[in-house]
Amino acid sequence: MKRKVFDIVRYKQLLLLQENDEISFSDLELLSFEASIEKQISYNRKEIYLTLINKYLNLIISPYEFRSKFLEIEKEDCRKSTEILQDFEKLKVFTFTEDLEKFSDLINEIATLCAEHDVSWHKTLKPISENKFYYLIKKNYIQFKNFK
């Protein structure tokens, strides 16, 4: 399988531009550099995600437990990526798998579902039902298994 290498030179340039306030933290190029590390870490830990989803779908853990644990794992990935982003030696040798984007989309889909489940700032606004939530997770899980 072909593996892409992290472009450390360009990343350093972007960091310099951000320091000089020439680009903001929402600059898409800089963001994609930062996010790519997190995506790869999530990909490397895909077994953990898969086990958690499996537990939820088999009703071993409650929906609340699933949602909070899923977001916790995602945060762990983010913490690890921050550590790597500060270590340029590690970044030099960091490589990416090919089907990373597809995998990342699935993780994001589930993470968004988990995070936005409880949003209700208005009387008329009700979170999606547990049944619908279960159905959507199951739909993503089928695609998720292809990455095994």
Place this chain on the structure above:
Amino acid sequence: MSKNFSGILECIKVYGPIGSIILLLGTGLQIIFTDVDSKYTIDKNIQNVVCVRSGAQKNTNPKTTNFIVPYSKKSRGAKTNNPSNQKNQCLNPDKKVPYKVDPMYGSRNRSNSPGGGKPGGGPDQNGPDINRKIKLEKSDPIVDADVWDSIQRGSSRREKKRKKLKSLINPKFTFDEFINSGHKNIIVEVDSQVEEILRRKHIRINDEQTLTHLHHLKDLNVPVPKDFNMSKYRKLDRQAKIEYGKNKLPIETRIMFQNKLGEAVSGKVKAYRGFTGIRKKPTPIIVKALKGGYKLISLIGDDGTHLTSYVLSKERYEILVKDNFWLLKRQNI
């Protein structure tokens, strides 16, 4: 029947036959006139106005039997002796005539009319208006010295409580308490970039609104009390969440959470024109970069009220930027 008959016999024994006839006639007339006088009586137990037609003691005719008019706040003003209004007040439940309320009811300036501005005359017109606020003065003859002291003590207690609350609030923000509703708001002044997107200078962080988003306490490093059951809280509806939050969270924690939310929309932040819901409703979004690459996202309502704040990882923030800040795509907002 037998009781009535024995009573008549006893009456004849005492007063004799002629005296008894006169006595019975007199009693009968008295009953009739008493009923005529008490046309309208209020049955306190069933909270209904019972309207008795004059002279009808025991009538089997459904057209002339007793009618019951619902006694509600709206119908209070219609309780009157004015004969012209009787058609509307006495309803026959069999006929199902719609009850008519004077359209002028409640529309007049109450303070200008002695009876609270209620039309139709009758006993309510001169009655006290419960909605009118009374401001007591010490010089007022009805004010007792002890009562006055207790009022003063109460207001000083409120003032002390308010001062204590004010001291908890981040000095960068303004404390605003609506006395009538009891809402405690924190007003945050925004910088020019945010103002351009929001089209207003201030963001209001409402205490009740924050109580509905306590599941983000951890995101903002606010300590969660041990007896606060988060899974139970998440299952509650909006109003129940507010009540649960009020009961379980000390006021210090609630204010701390409001302070943190205030910090999330102030300082080094960037505002974007975002969208929410399936209909892509334009919603201002304020982003603050946190340590470790996390981004703190805050959504602001049309009226400048802070709706919610939550943390996004680098990956999810990247998706959000790619989506032109379109959040809660599945929500029916």
